[in-house]
Structures are given as C-alpha cells and as structure tokens.
Amino acid sequence: MREAFITPAALERHPDLGIRLRRGPFDLHLCDDDAIAALAGSSSPQGVVAVCGFIDVDLDRALTGKPRMVALAAQIRDPGNMGTLIRCADAAGADAVILTAASADPYNDKAVRASAGSLFHLPLVTGTTLEAAVSALHSRHFAVIGAAGSAELTLDASRASGSLGGPVAWVFGNEAWGLTDETRALCDREVAVPVYGRAESLNVATAAALCLYTTAWAQRGLPVDGAETAPETLTAP
C-alpha cells in the first residue's frame, strides 16, 4: 500500500483500521465523502480507499510449494465474475488463480470489490498464455480439467471416480461461448456441473465454486453419505 484515503466517519467506524493505517509507511489522507466517492467510483463507498502496487506474480512463483488446486480463467470477461471467481477460489482453499491474457482485468474496480479482499489472499498470475500455464501445471503433475456444460463426465461422477484427489487445475471459460476449441485441446479432460432442473446453464462463478469446493472435499478425503463406513473407502488425501 502506498497511500490511503479515509473519511472521519470511516475512521470512527473502524478504529482498528485507523490504528493500522496510521502506523503504515505511507501517506494517510483524511478526506470528505465527495472525495472518497470520486475515488471509489461506487454508488455506496465504504469510506476508505488505498493506492496499492500491482500484486500479480509469475507462474513459477505462484506455483512454488506444493500447490494442489489452481483456478484458471480463460477469457472470463466480466469483472464482477472475475472478482467472484477469485473470492470463491480463496474460500475453497485454492493455491493460485491464473488469468490468461484475454481475461478481465483483476484490478478493475468492480473485480476488486467482487473479490471482497481475496485478491490479496492468494497468488495471482495475469497476462500469461494458456499454453504456458498448462505446461507449468503439467510439469507439476496437475490434471488440467476444463469446466464445460456440454461434457459427458459430470462433476459428481468425476469425484466418485477418485480423479479429483490429486493436484487439479480447473479451466473456466468465457461467459458467452465457454471454452474455445484451442482451450479444450489443452485440457486433459472436460467435466460438467450437472443441471437437474430446467436452467440452461450456471453463471461461470457459480459453476467455479461448485468445481473448486468439490475438489477441495475430494482432496481432503472428506466422507460423504454414510459417514460411519465411508472413511474406509476413501483414498488418502
């Protein structure tokens, strides 16, 4: 963080934040509601705005340690969906989020707001090609799975087959056209979130939440129906 702006009302509402902001090695400016509104660009600003450096890292840095779950945005264009995807990935315990070059800017104000802070919680890679990302993931023994409503293999069947237990990278495509043929060619397989009702599809961020949480449960070897017997049938996490 390089500079912060806060209204007296926000300072009063969040005394702990005020203390931390005053301690920081950067300029803190008290300003009025109009100034904050102009900076925040939202209709109901929360009274505090900060100027930060970019935080994305390169592929190698994002995949250090022993990553087990990665979310990959391939041409997701809506900033709100991008922010929500990052928030879901964080909540589900993903190790990194990778955005291909043609995806929405994660620093867009709507994306930042929709991420609800998760932008700062896990490594973010931007502007890479899908080829480079898949290559880096394959060298780390990831299964690269495309989320595609048209796939024959469903998410629950995929979990049942045990194939979500190892390192998994999920590829989520564009809101309108899903995964391109080029993207599909780079995926090891495709998996669909089943639709049981009459909805045509799910919002991409919702589908992502289901894929990532199902993976988290599979990787953690969590028991499902029939708790008393299920643990014996699980593969080690």
Next chain:
Amino acid sequence: MREAFITPAALERHPDLGIRLRRGPFDLHLCDDDAIAALAGSSSPQGVVAVCGFIDVDLDRALTGKPRMVALAAQIRDPGNMGTLIRCADAAGADAVILTAASADPYNDKAVRASAGSLFHLPLVTGTTLEAAVSALHSRHFAVIGAAGSAELTLDASRASGSLGGPVAWVFGNEAWGLTDETRALCDREVAVPVYGRAESLNVATAAALCLYTTAWAQRGLPVDGAETAPETLTAP
C-alpha cells in the same frame, strides 16, 4: 405473456422465437433499437421484451406433489443475488423458491436478467412470512436448515451424517447480516459452507449453490470417493 416487443434484427437472429411470438394470443410489436433500449433498461438489450403477468403462487400450490428441496430467501436484498439464487435453485433441481416479505423483488429487471429464465421454471412464492413458510414446510416433513457461516456443523459434515437425504428447505439470509435471531429460532439447525482459505465469507448466491447442489447429490444418493464401494453405504434417495 400479454404483449411482446421485438426489433427486426432480433427477429432475424431468432427465427424460431419469431414464429412462436407470432403464434401467441397477444400483441406483437416490431420496434427500433431505441424503443427496446428504453423498455429493457439494460445497457446491451437483446432486442426482445415481453409484458407478462405475475407468476408467483401461494405456499400450498408451490408445495404440491412431493417436493424434496426448497430454497427460502429471508431478506436477501440485492436483485442480482435474488436472480442468481433462483437460477441456482432451478439448476440444482429445487422444487420451489420462497421469498419472505422483506426480500428483493424477483420481478426487478436485474433479478429477472440474473435468473436467466429460471424465474419461469419453478414455483415462486413471494411476500410470505417465514413463520408461515416454515409451518407449511414442517407439515410436509421438511428439515429447515439455515445457511450460516458461523455454524459449527459444516456442509460436508452435514452430508456425511446423512441428514441431507430427506426433504430439505434451505434458508438464506441477508447479504450484510445473514440470518436474524428470529430466523435462526425458526430453523431446525444451522449449517456453514466451510472456508478453507482466507476469504471471510462467500457471496450468498454462491453459498446457496453449494448448499443446494450438495443436497441434490445427497438426495440422489450419488456415490462420492471410492465409487466401487460407496453405493452400498448409501441410504435410498
């Protein structure tokens, strides 16, 4: 549907829709882009607008047949979240969506758009009290479960215990404060979507998708990890 408005371009793009609209027992108006934009109220209208009657039904009608899964919105205020919740409920195969009086209007244009057609796919109850809804659900042997991030029982543990296999009604609360004390007192139990990373919470529609799909999988007795043995441990759907 009582009246429909369409641009020549949309008519050309969707010939099947044109045929169905021309057949219908209502007035069809050809109009230009400006007129459609004014009616649609969206920045990129799709060229067709219809005037419809309200479609909500009363509790008894919504719960006819043998309903097994219901989504209940208790003071969800954002129209986008409301529409997405309806879409998720439809996709997960829910039998009805019930909205308490203090919830967002499902006929709001943003809610209609976010529902992506699902508004018309499953019975919708509006303007009821939570007391009346819970009473109707209890008389039909539903377990009424509040989705609450603070709950000790997690969604995966709840599935593991087998308690999502019978008729389940999920109660989803307000975006800012979650479930009120009054709402919590009406729920049989509370369940949390676990957060494995550092996110503080999930968007309410995302949390709803996870709760509803997990319930669908539990009710359908779908196998999970260790497919070859798991089915024997399942209770009948």
